[in-house]
Amino acid sequence: MSSYIGRNIVIEGEITGDEELTLEGTVRGKIAVKAALLVGKTGSVEAEIEAKKVDLYGTVEGNLTADERVELKQGCRMMGNITSPRVLISDGAVFKGKIDMEV
Amino acid sequence: MEDRRTTIGEGTIITGDIRGEEDIVIFGRIEGRIDLSATLFIEAPSFVKGELHVNHAVVIGSVIGDIHASDCIEVAPSGRVIGNLFTPRLVIADGGAVKGNITMKPAEGKQEAHPAERPAPAAFKSPVQSQKRLTLTTAKNSDIVSLKKIQLHDDRKKFGFGTKPESIPRKSEFKAKITPETVQPPLPQETSAVEETKIEE
Numbered sequence: 001m002s003s004y005i006g007r008n009i010v011i012e013g014e015i016t017g018d019e020e021l022t023l024e025g026t027v028r029g030k031i032a033v034k035a036a037l038l039v040g041k042t043g044s045v046e047a048e049i050e051a052k053k054v055d056l057y058g059t060v061e062g063n064l065t066a067d068e069r070v071e072l073k074q075g076c077r078m079m080g081n082i083t084s085p086r087v088l089i090s091d092g093a094v095f096k097g098k099i100d101m102e103v
Numbered sequence: 104m105e106d107r108r109t110t111i112g113e114g115t116i117i118t119g120d121i122r123g124e125e126d127i128v129i130f131g132r133i134e135g136r137i138d139l140s141a142t143l144f145i146e147a148p149s150f151v152k153g154e155l156h157v158n159h160a161v162v163i164g165s166v167i168g169d170i171h172a173s174d175c176i177e178v179a180p181s182g183r184v185i186g187n188l189f190t191p192r193l194v195i196a197d198g199g200a201v202k203g204n205i206t207m208k209p210a211e212g213k214q215e216a217h218p219a220e221r222p223a224p225a226a227f228k229s230p231v232q233s234q235k236r237l238t239l240t241t242a243k244n245s246d247i248v249s250l251k252k253i254q255l256h257d258d259r260k261k262f263g264f265g266t267k268p269e270s271i272p273r274k275s276e277f278k279a280k281i282t283p284e285t286v287q288p289p290l291p292q293e294t295s296a297v298e299e300t301k302i303e304e
Contacts (some may be wrong), residue, residue: 006109006125013119013135019112030120 004101007042023058113148147181
């Protein structure tokens with residue numbers, strides 16, 4: 001089972017879970033998932049993120065901690081620090097922050 | 104991307120407020136307020152704690168908190184609600200459980216009567232009608248007594264005995280009570296059924 005948050009949904013609070021989460025809406029607060037997190041193009045996150053694996057197509061303002069890898073795709077905006085053993089930044093991604101790969 | 108419905112999976116817990124304009128299906132756990140101008144499906148393993156303001160709520164799981172719906176609330180056989188319901192339309196299936204107050208008012212802006220309601224007769228005057236009905240049902244015994252007296256009166260007349268007009272209620276007065284000018288069809292049957300059983304005594 002996976003979770004999907006549509007583009008017209010705004011969540012203000014904490015999301016925790018152990019299954020895949022796809023975000024196309026807006027989240028403000030904190031996200032802690034023990035599985036893959038996908039932030040879609042219309043997704044906007046103003047939160048601290050902890051996930052296993054992150055694919056970012058949308059906007060994130062906040063620090064990002066991943067256990068496996070972080071991928072910043074073309075067109076995304078990442079404003080915050082990334083802590084992850086593997087980071088992939090595609091051409092066209094916008095990133096402002098620190099990267100720490102020593103986990 | 105495929106067109107998917109917003110789903111909160113079984114292992115997901117959201118602590119906080121959710122606002123939106125599209126349908127949400129919840130399998131997980133939500134603690135907080137939900138403001139949705141669409142349909143909210145609370146599925147079987149789900150547990151929602153907080154105030155819900157939605158258009159349409161379908162409760163198949165558990166809810167602790169008030170539900171305000173502008174359209175309809177449906178409680179399925181496995182649905183459990185501890186909280187007040189505010190909705191113009193409500194369906195509670197056999198097996199569903201609700202603990203709380205239920206307030207059903209027509210949605211604001213809609214003045215039409217619900218299809219299940221009986222259409223009001225032309226001479227309907229609400230407080231007067233209900234009063235009349237009340238008089239009839241609560242005064243059944245006195246009506247029966249009056250009927251007996253009138254029958255007695257008729258018998259006496261038949262056998263030529265004198266009668267005391269004052270003690271016997273006027274037939275016209277009694278007739279006025281059950282003449283169905285504004286009273287609806289079932290009521291005369293009701294009184295006649297009671298008449299028969301009482302007179303047998």
